[in-house]
Amino acid sequence: MxxxxxxxxxxxxxxxxxxxxxxxxxxxxxxxxxxxxxxxxxxxxxxxxxxxxxxxxxxxxGTLWVLDALVDAGILTGLHAADALKTMQANNRWLPKTECEARIRTWKP
Known part of the structure; x- marks a missing residue:
């Protein structure tokens, strides 16, 4: 940046x-x-x-693309990305629910 x-x-x-x-x-x-x-x-x-x-x-x-890129590059673990996504959702950040759930299932074993 x-x-x-x-x-x-x-x-x-x-x-x-x-x-x-x-x-x-x-x-x-x-x-x-x-x-x-x-x-x-x-x-x-x-x-x-x-x-x-x-x-x-x-x-x-958008946000999901950034998280995907960070996980794919090994900068962020899937577990941390899933937790970050859940935090965003809990704080009323609008994100597509189905796509978020799919990523959380993939990232969080």
């Missing part, structure tokens, strides 16, 4: 996009513009931002 400065043209575009997409914050739109312009993956759980990204050809993923 790193801090990146936006170019003046990008900042202007973010303000323009905000007028068109009132449901998205300046932070959301900054992440979108930066991901698009650097061909980075956008990670978000926001449905509106995800639809906008996909419509504009920006690769976009």
């Amino acid at each position: 790193q801090i990146v400065d936006l170019e003046p043209g990008q900042v202007s575009e973010i303000y323009k996009l905000h007028r068109e997409h009132r449901g998205l914050s300046y932070r959301d739109l900054s992440a979108f513009v930066l991901a698009r312009d650097t061909q980075a993956v956008l990670v978000t759980g926001d449905g509106h931002l995800r639809m906008m990204a996909e419509k504009n050809g920006v690769e976009c993923h």
